[in-house]
Amino acid sequence: MDKLRAMQTFVKVVDEGSLTAAASALHTSLPAVVRTLAALEAELQVRLLNRTTRRQSLTDEGRTYLDSCRRILATIDEAEAVLSARHVEPSGQLVLTAPVLFGQMHVAPAVTRFVQRYPAVHCRMEFSDRVVNLLEEEIDVGVRIGPLADSTLVARQVGRIRxxxxxxxxxxxxxxxxxxxxxxxxxxxxxxxxxxxxxxxxxxxxxxxxxxxxxxxxxxxxxxxxxxxxxxxxxxxxxxxxxxxxxxxxxxxxxxxxxEQPPWPLSLIYPNARLLPARTRVFVDWMKDELSQQFG
Known part of the structure; x- marks a missing residue:
């Protein structure tokens, strides 16, 4: 049995609400979906769905397995997206923020080199010494100096500043x-x-x-x-x-x-979202290389 294909089928059955709708979404036959789901339950030795002629519902084991399947499939999608991004020219708008003087001295020159390398990306730089909320102000990437508060943002330390x-x-x-x-x-x-x-x-x-x-x-x-x-x-x-x-x-x-006090971390921060646009991934890697050469 193709376990990955079986997971995808199970998730699709739940998302579509019925075996018939899942078969249509997967461009396969209803008997094929039934066989795949039955084989998966036999392999796991648990029932994932309670099915009647009118409705279906997840069992407790099904709910637990569904969460695991979603995480596994999302991780695979993200890994494939990273590989695909290497072959796709980044494009679109990218908004970033940084402290004023640091932005003028180090971020702006690096971003200028970035858009020269990737001309299809439109970068907008917003320099400010206040702590900007990336999610509320729809900013893609931030440069932060100093300890970071706990948050849902991803932080990549790229150097230290005394x-x-x-x-x-x-x-x-x-x-x-x-x-x-x-x-x-x-x-x-x-x-x-x-x-x-x-x-x-x-x-x-x-x-x-x-x-x-x-x-x-x-x-x-x-x-x-x-x-x-x-x-x-x-x-x-x-x-x-x-x-x-x-x-x-x-x-x-x-x-x-x-x-002197211990050096402060220099970090790149961005939202914790799967399947980030190629421009964001490429930009973060670019800035990491640029800043770590100077402050790493």
Whole structure:
């Protein structure tokens, strides 16, 4: 007996509501459906359906087996869809979201290369620093930095991002390189507006601790805060990617590395749905390769 074919027949009988309707949907004869179902019940040694001349109903064993059949058949369909997607040119609209600065610096260039490779895909990028609800706002893929809340979304970690303290070489020569975060208490610090503006978090021997900081500059956006720090206004506390170009150029220097918090995960998130469109699957793989090269 072809067990897979028998499972498909059983599910179709349940979905169509009768043996006759299932035979029509499967483009086969009624006797063939009857024989297949009888052989399946004989193989399992249980009755799956209670059948009369007027109606049919699932037995308890039938309900349990039906759920298993649906999962198995869905997994097979998904595996075949993945293989088929490799041979299908992705097309259609893809909507994605990412934090503003990270999106500008790293997502937009990668997406530009993606649409150059797959011109039939129309990508719409929505950059925002708020936590976007993908399902409610009909967004296909999101880029997230930091711990993820429990949800029905699929998350693929593609890298890690540090939170670092930086200052210009000239500022460090004038004021000294701090040996411990406590030294920041009496230093000029470039801060962000908000509840955490006056406290920076560090870690020592696996335990977090907080240092009060002050300064005469506060910002509600990252880019001008980075610019102020690069101009020598004081110490800044940023995600590593936000200052990476300036660090590479030697315009900013990372300090207090021994006291950094554990790196934050960089993740791609998307709805937990079977049979995702080819464009979504291909895009997620593309972005994973792009971002893991830089942050993996």
């Amino acid at each position: 939170r670092v303290v930086v200052a210009t070489p000239d500022f460090l020569r004038e004021h000294g390189v701090p040996a411990h975060p406590d030294a920041l208490t009496h230093a000029s610090c470039v801060r962000f507006i908000g509840n955490a503006a006056h406290w920076w978090t560090f870690q020592q021997e696996g335990r977090p601790f907080y240092v009060a900081v002050s300064g005469n500059l506060e910002f509600n956006q990252t880019a001008p805060a980075v610019a102020a720090c690069a101009a020598g206004a004081g110490f800044g506390n940023f995600l590593s990617y936000q200052v990476a170009p300036l660090v590479a150029e030697g315009k900013l220097r990372i300090v207090l590395e021994a006291f």
